[in-house]
Amino acid sequence: MEKKTTELATLGQRGLLKRDATAEGLQYLTFSLAGEEYGIDILKVQEIRGWAPVTKVPNAPSFVRGVMNLRGAIVPVIDLRLRFGLETVEYTKTTVVIVATVQSASGSRIIGTVVDGVSDVLNLNPADIQPAPDFGTAVHTDFISGLVTVDAGMVMLLDVDRLLSVEEMFALENVRPTESHITAAAA
Amino acid sequence: MAIDIGQFVQTFFEESFEGLDVMEAGLLALEPGVTTDLEKINTIFRAAHSIKGGGGTFGFKDVTDFTHLMETLLDGMREGRLSVTSEAVDALLQSVDCLREMLIAARENIPVEPEQVRALRARLSRLLNQQPAQNRAENTPSPTVAPASAPQAAGWRIQFRPHPQLMHSGNDPVRMFRELTELGKLTVRADASRLPKLADLRPEDSYLSWELELSGDATRDAVAEVFAWVEGDCDLNIEPLAAEAAPGVRAEPAPPAAPPGAEAGPKTGEEGRQGELLLERRKGEDRRRGDRRVNVAASDSASIRVGIDKVDAVINLVGELVTTQSMLSALGEDFDMSRLDKLHEALDQLDRNTRDLQEHVMRIRMLPVSSVFSRFPRMVHDVSAKLGKQVELQINGEQTELDKTVIEKIGDPLVHLIRNSLDHGLEPPDERARAGKPETGVIRLDAYHKSGSIFIEVGDDGRGLNREALLRKGLQEGLLRPGEEYSDEQIYDLIFHPGLSTAKQVSDVSGRGVGMDVVRSNIQDVGGSIQIASHPGQGTRITISLPLTLAILDGQLVSVGEDCYIIPLLSIIESVQVRADAVNRVAGKGEVFRFRGQPLPILRLYELFDTEGAVSDLEQGLLVVVEADGRQVGLFVDDLEGQQQVSIKSLEKNFRQVSGVAGATILGDGRVGLILDISGLIRVNNVAL
Numbered sequence: 087m088e089k090k091t092t093e094l095a096t097l098g099q100r101g102l103l104k105r106d107a108t109a110e111g112l113q114y115l116t117f118s119l120a121g122e123e124y125g126i127d128i129l130k131v132q133e134i135r136g137w138a139p140v141t142k143v144p145n146a147p148s149f150v151r152g153v154m155n156l157r158g159a160i161v162p163v164i165d166l167r168l169r170f171g172l173e174t175v176e177y178t179k180t181t182v183v184i185v186a187t188v189q190s191a192s193g194s195r196i197i198g199t200v201v202d203g204v205s206d207v208l209n210l211n212p213a214d215i216q217p218a219p220d221f222g223t224a225v226h227t228d229f230i231s232g233l234v235t236v237d238a239g240m241v242m243l244l245d246v247d248r249l250l251s252v253e254e255m256f257a258l259e260n261v262r263p264t265e266s267h268i269t270a271a272a273a
Numbered sequence: 274m275a276i277d278i279g280q281f282v283q284t285f286f287e288e289s290f291e292g293l294d295v296m297e298a299g300l301l302a303l304e305p306g307v308t309t310d311l312e313k314i315n316t317i318f319r320a321a322h323s324i325k326g327g328g329g330t331f332g333f334k335d336v337t338d339f340t341h342l343m344e345t346l347l348d349g350m351r352e353g354r355l356s357v358t359s360e361a362v363d364a365l366l367q368s369v370d371c372l373r374e375m376l377i378a379a380r381e382n383i384p385v386e387p388e389q390v391r392a393l394r395a396r397l398s399r400l401l402n403q404q405p406a407q408n409r410a411e412n413t414p415s416p417t418v419a420p421a422s423a424p425q426a427a428g429w430r431i432q433f434r435p436h437p438q439l440m441h442s443g444n445d446p447v448r449m450f451r452e453l454t455e456l457g458k459l460t461v462r463a464d465a466s467r468l469p470k471l472a473d474l475r476p477e478d479s480y481l482s483w484e485l486e487l488s489g490d491a492t493r494d495a496v497a498e499v500f501a502w503v504e505g506d507c508d509l510n511i512e513p514l515a516a517e518a519a520p521g522v523r524a525e526p527a528p529p530a531a532p533p534g535a536e537a538g539p540k541t542g543e544e545g546r547q548g549e550l551l552l553e554r555r556k557g558e559d560r561r562r563g564d565r566r567v568n569v570a571a572s573d574s575a576s577i578r579v580g581i582d583k584v585d586a587v588i589n590l591v592g593e594l595v596t597t598q599s600m601l602s603a604l605g606e607d608f609d610m611s612r613l614d615k616l617h618e619a620l621d622q623l624d625r626n627t628r629d630l631q632e633h634v635m636r637i638r639m640l641p642v643s644s645v646f647s648r649f650p651r652m653v654h655d656v657s658a659k660l661g662k663q664v665e666l667q668i669n670g671e672q673t674e675l676d677k678t679v680i681e682k683i684g685d686p687l688v689h690l691i692r693n694s695l696d697h698g699l700e701p702p703d704e705r706a707r708a709g710k711p712e713t714g715v716i717r718l719d720a721y722h723k724s725g726s727i728f729i730e731v732g733d734d735g736r737g738l739n740r741e742a743l744l745r746k747g748l749q750e751g752l753l754r755p756g757e758e759y760s761d762e763q764i765y766d767l768i769f770h771p772g773l774s775t776a777k778q779v780s781d782v783s784g785r786g787v788g789m790d791v792v793r794s795n796i797q798d799v800g801g802s803i804q805i806a807s808h809p810g811q812g813t814r815i816t817i818s819l820p821l822t823l824a825i826l827d828g829q830l831v832s833v834g835e836d837c838y839i840i841p842l843l844s845i846i847e848s849v850q851v852r853a854d855a856v857n858r859v860a861g862k863g864e865v866f867r868f869r870g871q872p873l874p875i876l877r878l879y880e881l882f883d884t885e886g887a888v889s890d891l892e893q894g895l896l897v898v899v900e901a902d903g904r905q906v907g908l909f910v911d912d913l914e915g916q917q918q919v920s921i922k923s924l925e926k927n928f929r930q931v932s933g934v935a936g937a938t939i940l941g942d943g944r945v946g947l948i949l950d951i952s953g954l955i956r957v958n959n960v961a962l
Binding site for chain 2: 139140141142143144145146150152153154155158159160161162195196197252253
């Protein structure tokens with residue numbers, strides 16, 4: 087079993103975390119998943135790691151791959167594809183785990199999510215952000231905080247606290263979205 | 274030079290709360306009518322005195338004034354002037370409660386309820402005067418205070434004129450005045466009219482005389498005693514301070530009224546009623562206050578008291594660890610394979626050092642159980658009185674030590690269990706007599722160490738659990754299936770079900786059926802378990818087992834497929850290889866293995882955890898026989914992988930609790946290993962036969 091414990095933490099921690107004091111902007115870390123681009127508030131990102139095998143947790147929803155050892159802390163790792171109702175893929179050398187700090191009712195948690203790859207850091211003006219479209223009640227999309235159009239295309243901004251809410255995840259397990267919001271958005 | 278005493282206020286509060294506990298314990302130990310144990314009373318007195326002094330230093334005047342009253346009463350008791358009656362003890366116990374509230378109020382800077390304080394002050398003052406017909410409802414206030422019958426006044430005017438030779442015998446007026454200030458507020462006016470010219474002054478003679486006004490609750494006797502030594506050497510006149518005498522103490526509990534004479538009758542009644550009203554309210558508040566006290570104690574717990582010996586032990590061990598480290602360091606400097614032995618030696622030593630250090634550091638967090646048990650004598654005293662039952666509380670093993678977090682969490686469950694014993698378990702005296710039992714029921718609280726865990730038992734010699742009633746309730750609520758045989762244990766287990774109560778009446782003490790499930794979950798939260806044993810007519814015993822420490826565990830690693838799990842070593846009885854012919858399938862219940870003549874249910878872990886690639890042939894793997902809550906089960910695994918001491922990390926911090934898993938740890942190779950919750954596994958899979 088190949089053990090990859092190298093951390094690609096520099097991306098998340100070096101320099102990019104400094105907010106530009108003068109601009110009114112918000113910084114988002116964008117990543118790709120199943121051909122789409124998503125963004126999350128960079129201040130919530132603690133670090134970025136390469137994928138390493140995790141310990142499976144019994145009786146957990148399918149999108150919880152397991153838990154990993156983050157310098158002594160036990161951190162759950164979520165497969166975002168499965169969370170979105172997509173098929174999962176084989177993890178490769180470029181598969182990345184974004185470790186984020188998530189606020190929940192019971193305090194703050196550290197949770198990791200598996201994504202295909204990490205892209206740029208975007209400086210956004212709040213004015214550029216469009217509200218998230220409503221797909222109807224069949225699909226839970228309250229974790230989409232907005233949409234923004236950039237040169238390369240459209241980026242969906244995600245609310246990390248809602249996306250990775252442990253409570254919601256367990257409740258969700260019984261209600262899988264019938265239609266992936268991604269295909270709906272693309273339509 | 275001004276010293277900021279503000280930094281010591283916290284210590285004052287801590288010590289005062291401790292002092293209050295001492296007072297309470299002392300008061301509960303006093304037996305009314307038996308006044309010979311002066312030392313006991315002295316202890317209580319000293320505690321009160323310290324609180325009074327401290328209160329004065331830090332400017333908490335109401336605390337000081339209130340404690341002064343208590344102190345005076347206690348002083349009277351220890352001097353034999355006042356008798357130790359159960360009413361006095363009761364009044365003092367309630368005063369301790371009141372004082373506790375006043376201290377909390379002082380600390381949190383919130384106002385105190387004035388009526389409660391006033392009512393208690395009145396009660397204490399009455400006791401001080403030992404009025405005949407000493408009942409809350411019956412005091413007849415006299416419009417004017419006659420000095421002869423009622424030595425109690427709002428104060429005294431003292432005219433003190435020493436004879437010239439007073440100081441020759443070593444007496445000093447200033448000392449006497451200081452004593453007077455302990456009895457109340459003192460105003461001193463000196464009369465220097467007799468002072469001669471400086472040339473004619475003889476320094477050892479007394480020329481001054483004084484007029485003193487002492488306001489407060491002191492008795493005439495107390496004042497006179499101050500001057501006892503100088504009786505013959507002075508002119509002394511003690512008169513009550515006339516002005517406030519009439520309204521005085523009597524009016525305190527009742528609303529201030531118009532002409533005292535006309536109101537004498539109705540005022541009594543009003544006062545009596547008001548006194549009762551306050552008592553009623555206080556009864557209702559008792560429970561809440563009791564709970565509040567628990568909460569106060571719990572929220573205070575950001576600090577801990579540690580014995581010096583424990584700290585010294587840790588310091589020594591750290592010293593040894595440093596030595597080992599330098600050894601390793603030196604070895605590492607120019608290492609070659611010929612020194613491999615020495616390396617092993619040093620690593621062994623490191624292992625020993627670390628284990629020892631771990632153990633000792635854990636002990637720092639351990640506190641004796643007495644910190645939880647100490648509130649029960651008072652509770653039993655109060656509740657048994659309320660219920661009209663006679664109860665004796667026996668406590669054993671108070672010095673048994675437990676982790677601080679565990680102690681904090683078992684407080685409430687224990688309160689609940691004891692309340693249940695008091696309310697439902699123990700019978701009233703007449704019923705006990707009819708059953709041939711002694712009228713005084715016994716509640717036993719035991720704490721002891723056994724095989725790596727701490728056990729706390731709550732037992733009573735009451736009526737025991739009503740199996741029939743529980744069975745009926747269980748069938749009624751659909752928790753049991755009719756026609757099936759259930760063991761005693763299974764039926765008693767029903768009382769943990771939320772909402773189930775067989776109590777015919779719901780009292781304010783217990784009976785609502787919401788408690789036991791919370792008790793059990795609280796105990797399980799700290800990794801413990803609870804069991805019930807009961808004999809009808811003889812009593813009930815509830816046994817709680819708790820882990821010695823929450824953080825470290827000796828674990829047995831087992832492999833299931835590619836995954837590695839940890840089984841707490843303490844739960845393992847044996848590991849056996851299974852022979853297929855020793856396994857039977859029981860219809861509807863799964864596989865059973867004949868282990869030492871007993872049928873043992875088998876749990877295939879790979880099935881439970883949905884693991885791929887695990888051994889499925891029973892004869893190719895291993896069966897680890899484990900036990901929890903008195904039940905045994907065999908866990909089927911691929912293989913044993915070695916033993917390790919692991920530090921337990923909670924899954925709940927970043928994730929949530931997973932059934933069957935007690936926690937996680939980091940294994941030697943950096944992987945996360947899941948620690949199995951044996952008790953949970955057995956419960957969840959309900960492998961009852």
